[in-house]
Amino acid sequence: MLIIENILLALSALRANKTRAFLTMLGIIIGISSVITIMTIGQAMTNALNDEMGGLGATNITISVSQRRTKTERSDSGFMFRDGPRRNDMKDEDKITLDMVEALKEEFKDQIDGVMLKQSIGNGEVKHLKEYANVSVAGQNDISMKKEDLTMLAGRQFTAIDQKEGRKVCVVSDYMVGNMFDEDNEGALGQQITVVIDNKFYHYTIVGVYQYNKNDPYNSDDHYDTSTTLYLPLETAVRQAHSKNRFTEITAIGSTGEDIDALMKEIKSFLNSKYYRNNENYEISCMSLASMIESLTEMMNTMSLAISFIAGISLLVGGIGVMNIMLVSVTERTKEIGTRKALGATNSSIRLQFIVESITLCVAGGIIGVAFGVLLGNIISKIMQFSAAAPIGGIVIAVLFSMAIGVFFGYYPANKAAKMNPIDALRYE
Amino acid sequence: MDESAGRVIIDAKNIIKRFYVGQPNELEILHGIDITVREGEFVAVVGASGSGKSTLMNIIGALDKPTSGEYVLDGVDVMQAKDKELSGIRNRKIGFVFQTYNLIARTNALKNVELPMLYAGMGRNERVRRAKELLDMVGMGDRMNHRSDELSGGQKQRVAIARAMANDPAIILADEPTGALDSKTGRLIMDIFHDLNKKQGKTIVLITHSPELASETGRILTISDGMITGERKGSGNADN
Secondary structure, eight states: OHHHHHHHHHHHHHHHTHHHHHHHHHHHHHHHHHHHHHHHHHHHHHHHHHHHHHHTTTTEEEEEEEEOOOOEEEOTTSOEEEOOOOOOOOOGGGSEEHHHHHHHHHHTTTTEEEEEOEEEEEEEEEEETTEEEEEEEEEEOHHHHHHHTOOEEEEOOOOHHHHHHTOSEEEEEHHHHHHHSTTOHHHHTTOEEEEEETTEEEEEEEEEEEOOOTTOTTSOOOTTTOEEEEEEEHHHHHHHHTOTTEESEEEEEEOTTSOHHHHHHHHHHHHHHHHSTTOSSEEEEEEEHHHHHHHHHHHHHHHHHHHHHHHHHHHHHHHHHHHHHHHHHHHHTHHHHHHHHHTTOOHHHHHHHHHHHHHHHHHHHHHHHHHHHHHHHHHHHHHTTOOOOOOHHHHHHHHHHHHHHHHHHHHHHHHHHHTOOHHHHHHOO | OOOSOOOEEEEEEEEEEEESTTSTTOEEEEEEEEEEEETTOEEEEEOOTTSSHHHHHHHHTTSSOOSEEEEEETTEEGGGOOHHHHHHHHHHHEEEEOTTOOOOTTOBHHHHHHHHHHHTTOOHHHHHHHHHHHHHHTTOGGGTTSBGGGSOHHHHHHHHHHHHTTTOOSEEEEESTTTTSOHHHHHHHHHHHHHHHHHSOOEEEEEESOHHHHHTSSEEEEEETTEEEEEEEOOOSSOO
């Protein structure tokens, strides 16, 4: 009850001195709005990062063969030697074999949904009658195809038998079909095409046409140079490349809900201890988008926090301004305080009145600061091409913090008012 | 001394007030004052400035405690009261009317009258109802939404009287209530006090330096040099 009355009272006191109240609030407004601006931009960046990377498969764990870190050795004479980067070429026996993939699948069958295998053959040219089109040819296993999430316009994707027997079939883009078969997707099915890679000729039968995403920023727009992917069953590609089914990089898909970070470490130590313990030059390293996002987000949060802390110093200055003006206000209203005491106000109700006034001042400044900060943050985010964001947690903390400033810096003046001797206060002119 | 057998409201005995106690400049302002005021009385305390009149008023008004003596106000022992209890006594037992009105700035008449009730913890509806009633009583019912700086001196003082009456106090303590007003307006204010005293039986203590005003009251106490030096009956009427 008294709180509401006090808030109304505080508002009318602030209204009575609008300019003074605004100037006092300015410190709080600047402090809060700079913190919120930074937080808004940070939030927008994090959102953008998550959106972009989440779409790429945050649960994917990329397992790759990488060079061992150089070792530090101590010579007899006590000098430290650091081996330079090894330049041994990767040999087939250093690569990941299908056996390893199978062992991996078996070991982690409850934690991973599958392993994406991809064998890139290279860029080439498709020939059919007199038409030409650029393609990049890649063999992919069923899991990998599924993850590509192709929109099929005609025909089908690869069957298990296609994959197993390494049939000479392919899935091509509608873009390529458009160039070579007059946009007749259905008509392209069953057609045999010739692909030229490094002056070698390969023949495949089209079994499916997928929709090529023109808006994908990674695809080039140039009409003649546009190269679309031509998918082959993995086995087909392996045979063609004579690569004996060895991979330098595979991708395991973590099951949803798994701790990707922990899973990553387990996979790494599993493969390293089992297959690479005796390999002098190479080892397995793992990387996941989840962990990358996590560390990037963490870094960004730390940065936001650090900058916010500096901005927080301006809040401190603003708080001192509030205390100063509250002291002036208490002195100015000495007679009012005396009157209130004569009318029966207790010390604590006088204290409450002035603390509420100080809180009202700070929270009003805080709210203006939040509004201004969100606005400014979003304008900057917009310029930086991020979508809008509002750091809810930050806003709540900012308002609570400005309230805390109100209490902290309002307490001393309020206490001074509360402790006034009513006789002296009444006599004050 | 008054023969009317009303209940004793102010019962002060041997009130001594010293300032700077224990210091070389220790100063005794009141040298053992006895005052008794009964319910329904209209008493004037008259004295020149420096006579100790203000100090006495502060003590009667529970704004200050005497150094020694006994003071019982409407059955409450003020000597034993702590700060918070003194606030309660001022809130419920005493209605102050000041020479300078002391309305709260930037606040309308209604809110001013509500204030003592707010501190007494009265509910909003009851507060507003009573405040309106009191403002009507002093003839300010049509100006209750005017802010204090929009009122004339006489109007301010009428609002102040309504405010003093808010918690139906045991006494109204009026300190030079007409001191800042012209004689015509002052007359109006005095009439309100007479009305309150006669029609509602309110106990009123009027502090003044004017013998004319004092003689309108029922009993006049003269104070000089910190002692009660005289006591006489007044006419008790405005038109003497």
